[in-house]
Amino acid sequence: MKAVHLPRRLQQLGAAALLVAVLVAASGTVGSSAPAPPRRGGSLSFIVSAEPPSFDGHRETTFAVIHPIRPHYNLLVKFDPLNYPKVVPDLAESWTVSQDGLTYTFRIRSGVRFHDGSLLTSRDIKASLDKIIFPPQGVVSARQAMYEMVESISAPSPNTVVIRLKWPSATFLEKLASPFNWIYKADILERDPRWYERNVMGTGPFRFKEYVRGSHWEGVRFENYWKPGRPYLDGYRALFISSPAAQAAALKFGQALVEFRGFAPAQRDEVVQFLGDRATVQESGWLCNILVVPNNQRKPFDDFRVRRALTLAIDRWGGSRALSQITFMGPVGGVMRPGGPFATPEAELTKLAGFGRDINAARQEARRLLREAGVPEGFEFTVKNRNVPMPYIPAGIFLVDQWRQVGLNPRHVIQETGPYLADLRAGNYDVGIDFTCDFFDDPDVQLVKFVSSDRNPLNYARYTDRLLDGLYRQQSRERNLQRRLQIVRQFERRVLSDRAYQYHLLWWQRIVPHWKKLQGYKVGPSHYLEDLEEVWLSE
């Protein structure tokens, strides 16, 4: 075993060469599997299918306000756009929650500037949250009812905000992360609390550039944005295009790269076929659904047998297959989003009336119930629906067809949204078609629709059920997840099946085709959560 000794210089060179070779090999493999780093630059054009009625996120409830205007603002805490349902810091750097769950203390970032250059302090945050939770006279706050548990908000120091609750709420942070809770400037709010309805002044990644009504909304990068390196985009342009055919066309010909709400399957197919590998499609469940609402105060729908018959007649599983081809309806589910954290497992779901797999048996049962309740064959009633082509009108057409198959004769009445809402609220209808759309999975949010009509004026079904109200309150205060789920199941059984007050038709499926060069975007179950901060264009 005679050691071979290379001259020292050669040894060093050899070691160096080996090191370099190893490094090159390593970087080669790493380089080929790691995603490209975000590229800075470029302007994103995207489609919004409706226009914002005002510029104030606190008072509006439509996505048409989120998509073009949210990029001008920050929230206190927000949902991670790439990682739903994680709540991450936005203007709040960090926070602590007291043991009893009644006090939330937020540490506010320093050095955050508004677009006009002024510094953000806790005072601005308190003023904005006060406007949302304790709105002054004459100011509309659309989500005020969600924050009933808040007792007070205080700003003891320029970078601390403390929120005290009356009772603990397991999902308070998520509620605070509502994408509509934009942080405004306190000075402006003091001067004129309605200023934000027609003006924009925030701390967000993009400054307001221009808004041409009926045409587009434009924003440009805010150079002094507090998050280093963001936003990647130079700017964005929201194009207001309402017709689905025109939207598909705009996407196909590159006039826009994406539409952030959701396409129907036909539009998706058109776009994908045309663009080939220049486009990709992201799909996910959607926190929206269609509800069938019988008027519980009107004959014969005050008889629970009739209501039950109506839900039994609907072939949800078959309908899901068919309707998911022509609309963006699809998943079958109960009160909580199917595929979400609180979803009812299928084995239990199929036990509910109308959710079973054997449609023939269900329809026979429906006919029997109708006979028992004294409803004659060919009984005529009206189904009131909104004048919106997707997916309401197809839902109406489908329902009419389903009920005809148990010998009923429904008449589809389509109204414009104004008169339709007025009729629903006044109880001037037989059966109505309603919807819900929320921004995150939480029984507090999804179940509130079904509590007694005198407690929630948005429950158009016109019934009072204190047992239900009690169950709602119970689950809201329950901090143990398993027990909470059980109560939610109980609630669901009672609403959809035992009493059949009102019931879901189908939940929606979110289909977002977009150009591959749009990166840093992940589709989630809510179209309200779209956030341009992490988005970039790859070429």
Next chain:
Amino acid sequence: MLRYVLARVVLVLPTLWAVATLIFLLVRVIPGDIVELRLVSGGAYVTREVIQQERVRLGLDKPLWAQYGDWIAGLARLDLGTSMWTGAPVSREIAIRLELSLQLALMATVVAVSLAIPLGVWAAVRRGTWADHLVQVFSVAGLATPSFWLGILLLLFLLSVFRWLPPMTFTPLWRDPVANLSQLIWPALAVGYRYSAVATRMTRSAMLEVLREDYVRTAWAKGLAERAVVLRHALRNALLPVVTVIGLEFAFLIGGLVVTEQVFNLNGVGKLFVDAIARRDYTLIQGLMLLVASAYVLVNVLLDLLYARLDPRIRYA
């Protein structure tokens, strides 16, 4: 002549006032509540007090005659009020869309006139022949074809054959003529065809009337080339009723293109009208209807003045 012009112009004011009053009454009969639509349709829970406050802010709590008074007073100041939905001045909302609608109307008129006059004259001159029948069928078909269906077919044609679609957003002509024209030429064609049908028929019948006149026969007898006779003498005299028809139809194009704008996704006055009605935005609806009616009144006045200029008998009536 001047007195006639002045008299005619002065008469416009009470006419417009009557129009405005009628419009106000018509619009306010429309049921519905914009406040509820705005605040509640998204599914938000808003208290009754807030809804009431909003109504006060929009002036909807005042008695009807007071709202009417406000509006008329505003009109006297040339102020059309503010849109109840967006809070922006009605005149600004309309002005943004008017650019597109006016351009579209003008382009459709150009299409119509360049089709109607030659075809109408040709058909009148070749009366009774296959040419005449062809033109008649062409124009009758134009009246029968729904222009929005024609628009859909045009889009289908462009998509299938050329795999191309017009731009979705409007760029003003002076900023980018190519983009502008490539968007508007197709609806202009779809609308222009129908428009030309009306004008062709009128041209043809007016020409036939004139061709029967003695002085035309005289000109013919003089031995001038047939074409010169037709074009120079007959057409000029036939032009008056044709211009009338073209003018009146043009007035209807502003705001009358509701459905075509839907098909081509144009941000025009028609689409604004549809939205305003859906939202029960009373002030905007009133402003739009006033615009449309005023266009018609204006065109009528202009036509009257034109008639007076060309036909002395009328001036001194």
Next chain:
Amino acid sequence: MTGRPDALAARVWLSAARPRTGGRLMRFARRYPLAVAGGGFLVLLVLAAVLAPWIAPYDPLANDYLSMFSPPSSRHWLGTDSFGRDILSRLIFGARTALLVGLSASVAGATVGALVGVASAYFGGTVDLVIQRITDILVSFPLIVLAMAMVAILGSGTANLVVAIALSFAPRAELVVRSSALQVRHTTYVEAARAIGAGPWRIILRHMLPNVLAPYLVMLTAFLGQAILLEASLSFLGLGVAEPTPAWGLMLSGAAVDFVQKAPWMAVFPGLAITLTVLAFNVLGDALRDALDPRLRV
């Protein structure tokens, strides 16, 4: 008939407008071949509408999720739509809606307008002035604008649609009829009749109406075509007949436009139906006008 001037005038007028001998129809047919074709088409259309439940191959409301978007084939001659409904059946039943809405709306509108026009012409004075002012203003709106406002006021539904379209036509009818009625109003024999104490109804019925009849009929046929177009436009906008009722304009909206490349038959056939029907009415109206009033003949 006695030799009273009114009856004589009417007879002379009406007879001058019609060729006297038999074979009237044949002469009409030879003169206006296009109108005959149109008339024939309309007869077929009416037959199809009446016999719809028997001749339509499928139930127009039946959804068939296994045959969505099928192209024209031996099973579905004109293809199916986004719900698998047979387009041919929907067209045939749609003829019912078109004819029903078209006919009732135009007759109602023309008649209301005619009555107002005749009354306005007869009474003259302030009544005439006020009615004229209002009518002039109403006529200044495009039909679609007026119809949309009416639908907004009255609400949705087929009955309301008919009323809305009728009311949109009425002002135009009033203008046409009034000018015809005025021509008669100031003739000597009407003045004479008034002088001898003839009541307004007699004058209106025996003198004015016959004179008004021809333009009324011509106008009616023009309205028929336009009413069908208007109904199609309103349904296209979602303001007319509601799903799932088959109606030609409704069949053209929504899915037909969205899927126009994938399933062009959804848009082509309903539009063709509308065009041909309106065409038929228009040609018939033209021929009628030519036949009834030689003065207007071109």
